[in-house]
Amino acid sequence: MTTSQSVVTEKRYAKGFTWPEYLAYIGSDKNLSRLMPNGKPRPNGSERFGRNMDEFTLTDDETAQLRALPKLKVLVLGEDWCPDVFRGAPVVAAMAEAAGWSFRMFQRDDNKDIMAEFMNKQGDQEFESIPVAVLYTEEHEYVGHWIERPQVANDYMAGMQKRFTKGPGETDADMRKRINDEYRQLQTSDEWDRWRHETVREIIALVKQSLDG
16 A cells, blocks of 8 residues: 555644544534444543553553664544444553654545455455554554454454354343443453554554564
8 A cells, every 4th residue: 555545645644633633523513423433422432542551651662662663654544333442542642742643533434445455354255343543654654554443352352253152041242231231341451551652562563563574
C-alpha cells in the first residue's frame, strides 16, 4: 500500500478527531443519534472509555521505547460501542502522547472508504474489524497498520468461542447470558490489561520492522 493510492490524504487525515475531541464526541447528541449496525440506539460509551483510560498506564520501558521511535502520525478507525475499540483506542492514544505522535480518530461507519483499505483478510473472507491503527511518517508516507486486537487476545477469544455450546439444562438464553457475563468479567481482569500491553508491544514491533526493513 502507498499513500498515493489511499483515500487518506494529508487533508483527510487532518479532518479526524483529536483524542480530546473524540472523547467529547462520544457522548454528544450528534454521535448518539447514529444507530448501531443492528439498528438499535447507540449507548453512551463515555464511561467505558474513561474506565479503560484510568486503568491503563504505560510501563517505563514501553515509554522509553516509544520515545526512541521516529515521530509518526497515527490514525485510528473504530466505533465507540465496540469493546476492542474502547480498550484499544485509549492504548494507542496513550502511545501517541508518550511518543509525541500526531493522533486522529475516525468513526468507521462514517468512513467506509477508509475501512475498505484496511479490511481484516482471513483466507477468502474480509471483515470490517476494528479498531485499526494506521501509522504514517510525518511526511504522510504509509508505515504499517495493526488490526483489532493482539494475538494473545485472538487466541483467548478463539477458546471462548468454543464455549458457545449449551451446557446440561441450559437454554439458548441461559447460554447467551453466561457468555455475556464472562465477557463483562473479562473486561475488568488482568487478562484484559495484558491485552493492552500486548497491543503496545505489537505496534512498536510493527513500526520497528517497517522502518528497519
